[in-house]
Amino acid sequence: MGLENKRRFVLDTNVLLHEPLAIYSFKEHDVVIPMTVLEELDQIKDRRKDVSRDARVAIRTLEDCLSDASPEQILKGVPLNHPNAPEEELGTLSIFPDHQITFTNPVALPGDNNDNLIINSALYLQQIGNDEIVLVTKDINMRLKAKGAGLEKVEDYRTDQLVDDIQFLAKGFAELKGSLWERIKEVTSEQFGREVFHTLSREALEEESLYLNQYLIDDSRDFCGQVKSVNDREVVIRDLGQDRLMSYHAWGINPKNIYQGMALQALMDPEIDMVILTGPAGSGKTLLSLAAALEQVVEQRLYDKVIVTRNTPEIAESIGFLPGTEEEKMAPWLAAVTDTLEVLHKQDESPASSLQYIMDKANIQFKSINFMRGRSIQNAFVLLDECQNLTPSQLKTIITRMGEGTKLVCSGNLAQIDSNYLTAVTSGLTYVVERFKMFEGSANVYLNGVVRSRLAKFAEQEM
Template identity: 45%
Template sequence: MAKNNTAKFFVLDTNVLLHDPSCLFRFEEHDIYLPMITLEELDNNKKGVSEVSRNARQTSRYLEEIMGDSTIDIANGCPLSSATNPHVSGSLFLQTDPVDFELPMLAGSIADNQILNIVLNLKKKLPKREVILVSKDINIRIKGRALGIVVQDYFNDKVMGDTELLYSGYKELPEDFWEKHSKAMESWQEEGRMFYKLTGPLCSDFLINEFVFYDYDKPFHAIVKKIEGDSATLQIVQDFTLSKSNVWGINSRNKEQNFALNLLLDPNVDFVTLLGQAGTGKTLLTLAAALEQVLDKKIYSEIIMTRVTISVGEDIGFLPGTEEEKMAPWMGALEDNLDVLNKSDDEAGAWGRAATQDLIQSRIKIKSLNFMRGRTFLKKFLIIDEAQNLTPKQMKTLITRAGPGTKVVCLGNIAQIDTPYLTEGSSGLTYVVDRFKGWGHNGHVTLMRGERSRLADYATETL
């Protein structure tokens, strides 16, 4: 194991490999060590169709690819560098010798404790190198610190450390904005919409499809359509707070909801992400816009709705019935919002509302995420609810299902993540918000104000 002493020696817990198989190529010039118990746990998790099982199999394939020729001396390490990962200069080491268990205060039969014992053994064998345990498991990190081991979370999957810095989709303009940006201003109308071309220092910081608002003496709400150096073309947003501009009987109640409806109803925006706390109107606005474009404007052929099936409490076991019947308990939010939309038409009467309800049900399909791989959706309005529980890899799988004429809308609240080992910084929803910002066919809005009820708003603030 002779190696440059400045290169660190990372021991990987199994959960890191099961979370991100490509982590083997994320440590650059540093070395990686895998205990034998980690390989055993990979083998135990390889069967099945879950994301964990797929990742276990992919990790095993990567390991075989790295080890390559059977004549290589594993004790001296296998180079991690390859044609696809030339930037990696570290080596992979596997446990080749048995290690006596020397932690009497811990149970030796538990895998986590065996890994801790191996790390302590490596610290003794390699006194001149920094040995670090990397794990997504908080408890093993706590035990490791108690034993004097340097431990770290796996950070490479995180899009950003502080989600407070996450792109919100809109920007407030300063009070002196017009003084600095109106000298060479141009304005015109096109297809009934008002456009402004401004030049000034703030224009270069704008992003395509980012909303800008000025809430001083003369309120101004617009969306950025084009950026050329220090110039930006802004389009005045449509005002959905007015009763005559309602969308399936729904009006926006604040500026963020109005921004969201502008994106949801824009056929040139193929991908929309809406973040917000409970009760901010994410699902209701999306369904209203979807029904408007499927039933009235006929831009899309049908609505497809899916979500991650993770229980808040204990699992109630297997559910009987077809795919839609199995998904029905998870779609309570859909039913609640459809009731609101159906009751918004006061003139239809009971028979009219019943007929509308049947029509709506025929155009909404509920699909399970388990059967999305390999599918292509043509001219569909795809809604992914509870998207904060998806990993970046799962998110990519879903978004790449979109065929020509399909719009994808992701809804979620990154403060309510139920998936193990997924955090606000590593969620697939955070990942796509950050990666898609600035693309001409993408839009994002973070909804701030709860509009469900005064009770729900107070609970959100105080509990």
């Protein structure tokens, strides 16, 4: 790319909170951090909230890049370097002293809040130089203000966004019209033990976007298969059968619909290391996950323990003030799991005794997500709930903690995002669904349909 196409990206604070290593995402172009952004990061880093960690990581990243530079070099631009940088040369990083701007242009915004100061920085750089200036922010209203003030280029930060619309997110299954076998001209079937695999031409399913461990169901109400291999020429499908899926059971729980059947099959499959469950509230994500965990820990003894964790913005702020052990501190935020345990044992003669017995027998541990970092979790069944509130980098940190013999279940509802810095398309849950589609050790299922109650179903559909 020639120098005439050089661009300078002015980053808003929320970009660095969303992705602390964002300065390395702009390839050969230059990155500008207004002084106001550093001040905001400084204020956020000491807050007792989960986002404070991201602020500290962003500050350390900037410090690593600028630590050996002189004040003059920092103003001019210090070359970016990163061991995992792309092959092409990276641009520079500079700090812009936006408090020293003197505007004569009437379109400048009043400098009475941080957003205006950052916008003014971009406007000033646009006026004094020949480079193309781009303000990058995840704040929609700030993008509108910047355009209204005369800034020519304003963008969202989307390097980790793999889908443009949540309706295109992979559901983990494809519903074929008609009967699959009526559209197939030639098929080769092989049996290995109890399993049957069909090899057919890719052309027969050319209208479908296929990926590994994707489920296929058709209108016959009989066929269900799972994609085990796919290329440009052929597809290998493992024959499961809808009746077989509906007969799966775990800890006394049977699937109520074919979507739960697919989810339970993935949860019980020892060859699947990670299961991603999405879907509306009341679709059975937690119930199926916990039932599968208890079945495989207590009955089958495939794992040594069950670890349950989740992310909530309040945990980092409030957990230290609660009495008791880590498990007791976490209990208020993991009530969904304890409620599910009660449902699984409500028919017992003494539900309370059964609950405590199972908690001990399955070695169920409630862990704060903040204490998962730095660990190596071995031979465990891990339930990670409310994943929609995690960023891609946070979720990556947790997934890389999983050691040998561990199964991870990531679940969440993309319609219930609590974070101010995430949307359905930028959530870490959306990211892993798309990124792990071609990983043979993962499966994804969207649980289509609310089975909790008719009240919950009506609320999900009509509100």
